[in-house]
Amino acid sequence: MALYLTVLGSSSATPSLNRHPSAFLLRSDRMRSLMLIDCGEGTQIQLRRYGICMQKISHIFISHLHGDHFFGLVGFLLSQSLLGRKNTLHVYAHSPLKKILKMILDVDKTVLQYPLEFHTIKSGTHVLLEDDKIQVKAFPLMHSLPTHGFLFKEKGYPYLIKKSFLETHDISKQWVERIKNGEAYVDECGKSYPLEEIAEKENNLRSFAYCSDTAYYPELVRKVKNVNMLYHEATFMADLENAANDKKHSTTIQAANIAKAAKADNLLIGHFSARYKDIRPLQEEAQTVFPRTLIALEGVTFKI
């Protein structure tokens, strides 16, 4: 199993020619549909640019209601309607967005031609979505508006049956299910097969945590403990820590400290201030604390 994260927008509030406002696409091997995380202005054009089928997006998660995280949403919703979408779209966001959407659609005199389900993100930590394939949890960040991070965890059976065993034994569907859930197999003749001989622990279910926008917030560490990839905003370099504190954003070093304390496999930084034309120094600075720091380059897909 794997998760794949495509960067669509890596800019902070004022976009530049090469950096768009926040938007990320997440795909899981376990899901047919796609998930969009934040939807800054121009996201629908970025999706086109990178050849992503927009109708496959089933869930959109909006971290907070600063414009650079949602100004592309209404355009996306309207275009989907014009393009003939019929399948349900789930939007997860803080409650005022529902009123904004309603007002704009009313003025536009548009009735979307597909079901739109709005799910309110509440305060505190809570599960937004859970099925047999994925769990998505929201947890609070520290910013100037109510803001949540999201933790995506692939779900699956605790055990994988060994291929060699499947090839040499004719196992019923029911038994496949029972073994994957950790039961030793007993065949028709009463012969017992210890679990460790016929199956191995599934340790390839992946997790991704998204934290944008936030001030340095050590509370985060326990929320994102041991994730395979942590996206943490790094609007500023360390010399602008005071500006970061004032604006409730983070520096490269602060992001790296969170990743280190959380024992993340990898850290991805983004939400870069427009003042940085060259963003490699931000990566290099974060790497002094957390060497496995990657940088959000638009159009790049990271396998998690």
Next chain:
Amino acid sequence: MALYLTVLGSSSATPSLNRHPSAFLLRSDRMRSLMLIDCGEGTQIQLRRYGICMQKISHIFISHLHGDHFFGLVGFLLSQSLLGRKNTLHVYAHSPLKKILKMILDVDKTVLQYPLEFHTIKSGTHVLLEDDKIQVKAFPLMHSLPTHGFLFKEKGYPYLIKKSFLETHDISKQWVERIKNGEAYVDECGKSYPLEEIAEKENNLRSFAYCSDTAYYPELVRKVKNVNMLYHEATFMADLENAANDKKHSTTIQAANIAKAAKADNLLIGHFSARYKDIRPLQEEAQTVFPRTLIALEGVTFKI
């Protein structure tokens, strides 16, 4: 004198990778500041792409409240605030936009750091802006929402003083003003100079009419009579006239017929449906009726 029109967005409602939602920049030799006409999603990035100084934009005219004509506005307003704008920005639009702006800025908890003056476009034809340099008039189009076109007319003195006369006579500022307004000059010795000898009629004041979105609407002809350039939407080719009628849009031929009847110097067509990958056939079709048809290519500046 001249007007310069830069195309920032030539798409109809669903943008494509190479065509953005409606936005146009108008500059007059007579004005220091710039005017933006419509502001679809991504306009601020298009302005950057074509190297336009956003702080110089003093007036924004929004034709109607379909998303593809204003979803870039709030992002533009917020970015201007973050970038330190101090000078007043005038926005002309239909009244619901004021409520939408207020709601979004309230949710965003943003107080713009510069004065924003909202001017309501009313029903019928009326002057939106008039000073000694330009007049801007709104006139109704025929669309599925209240929609207005805009007529921009440069203003100036009725006469230009001949260079040769200025070089050989020492004329006071007051007399320059009086001659430009059509008065014959009398020098200190009482010698009279007939107007036609010292000045010529100013016939270089330019006009531009913007008509998007609209069904075929012959009433328009008298509103845009004799303009130097008419922008008229041409969402569809002539074979889709029924679709155009249904959606209250126009075809190439309909746009060309308006330009021909209005005796416009030039016609510029745009707002192309995403179904047309190659837009040259739209130009060729319009040219069968109105040979001086130009096509809205993004990034191109037309001297009017």
